[in-house]
Amino acid sequence: MGDTMDGTRQRRRGNTRQRIQDIALELFAEQGYEKTSLREIAERLDVTKAALYYHFKTKEEILVSIFDDLAKPIEDLIEWGKDQPHTLETKQEIVRRYSEALVAAAPLYRFMQENQATVRELRIGETFKHRMLGIRDILIDPTADLVDQVRCVSAMFTMHAGMFVLQDLEGDPEAKRQAVLEVATDLVTQAHRGTGGSAARS
Amino acid sequence: MGDTMDGTRQRRRGNTRQRIQDIALELFAEQGYEKTSLREIAERLDVTKAALYYHFKTKEEILVSIFDDLAKPIEDLIEWGKDQPHTLETKQEIVRRYSEALVAAAPLYRFMQENQATVRELRIGETFKHRMLGIRDILIDPTADLVDQVRCVSAMFTMHAGMFVLQDLEGDPEAKRQAVLEVATDLVTQAHRGTGGSAARS
C-alpha cells in the first residue's frame, strides 16, 4: 500500500499482453488479418515473435482475445435486450446503446466489417454472426414483413459501416454518430410500425 | 442446324481465360483473396499454375480483369447518371437500375464487400471507391444535411450488403431484391426531401 508498485509497474512490465492486443488490432484493422504477420507485430513491439507465443497460443487467439474483450459490452447489451419486452421503446433504446457501444469497439468493428471473408472461417465468425442475429431478433420479429426485416438489417449495417465510411468526411465524429444513430432509429421505427410491404407503396 | 459445328468442343479449348475468371471469382468470394492460392485455382481447372500465368500476368490481374468485366455496366450507369438532372426521379431510377445491375455482379460485390481490407491496397480499391463516390454525388448533394447524407450511404450499403446478408433467409431472391430496393428507394427519397435533422421530425 502506498508503495511504488501501484500501476505504473503494472503498466511497464506485465502489460505486454495488452500491448500486443493494441498493436495487433491496429494492424489488423489497417491491413487486414492475413496481411498482418506476427513478425510485423513483434517488430512494432520490439519483442521477438516467440514472445507473442508466450502470451498467446496462436495468431487466431490474439484476435479472439481482442474480440472477447472489446465485444463484451455488446454481448451484455444483447443479453439485456433479450429480457426486455419488444416494444418500440426497447428497440430504440437498443439502437441507441448499440451505437454508443460501437464507439469503444470501433476499430474492432471496422476490422470485422472489412475482413468478413477471413473472419467467417475463424472461430469468432460464428460468434459474431450469432450476436448479429441476436440483435436482429430483438429489433424485429423473424416473421415480419420482408421489407421491414431489411430495414432492421439496414439499420445495423448503417451503424457498423457508418463510422468509417464517413471517416473521410469533415465534421466531428460525435455529430456523425448522431446522424447515423438517427437514420438507424428511423429505420427501426418504420420497421416496427410495419409500413413495409406494398400497401405503403400503392 | 443454325449452330455451326457444335461449339462445345471448340469452346473446351480456347476459353481457359474465362474459366479462370469464373473459378477465381468463385473462390475469391468464398474464401477471400489472400486465402485463395493460385494452386487451388489451377487444380480446380485441372491445369498447372503456369497456365494461369499464360493468361494473366499476376494474381492481382486476374482480379482486375474480373472487376473490369463485371463492373462495366455499373460504370456505365454512373456515367449516365452524371448527365441527368438530379431530380428525385433520376435518383430513384439510379437506385432501381443499380439494384438490377448488382444482380449480375453479385459475387463480385460480395467479394468487394467482404475483402475491403485486401481490396483497399489493390489497384481496384481506388477505382471502386471513386465509383461509390460517383453514385453518392448523384444521390445527394455533398453539402446536404449530414443525416441525409447518411441516408444515401445507407441506401447504397443496403443494396450492397442486402443480398448476401439475406442470403441465408428463406424466400425467393427476386423478392428479397425488391424488398432491398424498396428500403433503398425510401432512404433516397427521404434524403431528397431533406427531412434530415431532428427538427423536421418533431
Place this chain on the structure above:
Amino acid sequence: MGDTMDGTRQRRRGNTRQRIQDIALELFAEQGYEKTSLREIAERLDVTKAALYYHFKTKEEILVSIFDDLAKPIEDLIEWGKDQPHTLETKQEIVRRYSEALVAAAPLYRFMQENQATVRELRIGETFKHRMLGIRDILIDPTADLVDQVRCVSAMFTMHAGMFVLQDLEGDPEAKRQAVLEVATDLVTQAHRGTGGSAARS
C-alpha cells in the same frame, strides 16, 4: 532476275535467325546469360518464344551459334599461328592480329569475360579454354620460366579485358586499342626474351 527479291527480301523475311543472334548477344552481354530470358529476347524481336525454337533447339544453342560465327576468325588465326615458326615476329604478329580480331568479336568477348562462371559449364566453355591455351602455346613455351608465362597470360587478359574496362574512359576506341596492343606486345616481347625472374632470381 532484276526483280524485287534481291536481298531486301532476304533481309526482311528470312533473317530472323540473324536477328535473334544479334539481340541475344546484346542482351547476354548486357545482363548475363542466366538473367536473359528467352521471353525477353522474343519480346524485343516481336515474335513468340516458340519462334525462337524454330530457329534454335535450345537457349544454349543460340549462344553456341553466336560463338561459332564470331569466334571463327580467331580460330583461323590460331590455326595459322600453329604452323608458323615460334619466332618473336610471329608472336608479335599473332598479338597484333588477335587484337584486330577482337574488335569485331568485342561483345562476344565481353560476354565470355563477364560470364565465365556460366560459360564454364556450357559447351563453349571447353572450346574457349582450348583456344586460349592454343594461343598461349604459340606465345610461349609451356616449360618457360613461370614469370614469362604469366606475362603471356597477362598479355591475353589485357587484350580481352582492356576494351571494356577502358570503355568508360574518354578517348577514341582505336587509340585505346593501340595502347592495349602496345602493352600486350611489350609483355610478349619481354617473355620471349626470357627476362623472366629479375636479378633476384638469377
Place this chain on the structure above:
Amino acid sequence: MGDTMDGTRQRRRGNTRQRIQDIALELFAEQGYEKTSLREIAERLDVTKAALYYHFKTKEEILVSIFDDLAKPIEDLIEWGKDQPHTLETKQEIVRRYSEALVAAAPLYRFMQENQATVRELRIGETFKHRMLGIRDILIDPTADLVDQVRCVSAMFTMHAGMFVLQDLEGDPEAKRQAVLEVATDLVTQAHRGTGGSAARS
C-alpha cells in the same frame, strides 16, 4: 588445459551464419551466383532454406556480407594508400600488399571476376568498381599516357586473374603468386617511369 571445454562442440551450434557464408562462397565461386540456389546451400548445410532467412534477409545479402567481411583488408589498404605520397616505392608497396591481401580473399575475387555480369547489377558492383578505381588512382595519374594507364589496369587484372587462371598449372601457389607479383610490379614500374608511347621505345 588452456583450451576450455573443447570448443568444437560449442561451435557446432551458433556458427551457422559463418557456415552459410563459407558454403555460399564456395558454391558461388564454383557455379556462379545465379546457378547457386538457396536450396542447394541449405542442403549442403543440412538445414532448411528458412534457416538461411533467419540469418540473412535475402540471397543478395549473403553475398554482401561475404564481400564486406573478406574485402575489408583491401579497403583498408586503399585507405592507407591514398594517404601516401605517390612515389614509385608506394606503388610497388601497394602492389605487393594487394597481392598478399588477395590470397585470403581469393575465392571471393575469383567469384567477382567470373560473375561480373551478375555482380554489376548487385549492390556490391558499384562498391567494387569504386575500389578498383581507388587503386588505379594510386597507381597512376589519370592524366598519364594512355599506354601507361593500360599498364596499371593490366597489372591489377594480372593479379586478379593470375591466380585462378594459373590454377591448373603445376607448381606451388606461393611461387605462382610471386611470379604474378613480379609481372605486376614490372608493369607498374614501367608505367611510373612513363615509358609509354611508341616514341619511348624506338
Place this chain on the structure above:
DNA sequence: TATGAATGAGCATTCATTCAT
C-alpha cells in the same frame, strides 16, 4: 518472461521447353 534458432508448408512467380495447328 522472454529469446535465438530453426522448421515445414506454402506462395507467387519465372523459365526453358514442347507440340498441335
Place this chain on the structure above:
DNA sequence: CATGAATGAATGCTCATTCAT
C-alpha cells in the same frame, strides 16, 4: 515460318509455429 497454349521444375521468399535455454 510461326503461334497459342500449356507444362514441369525450379526459385526466392514468407509465415505461423516450436522448443531448448
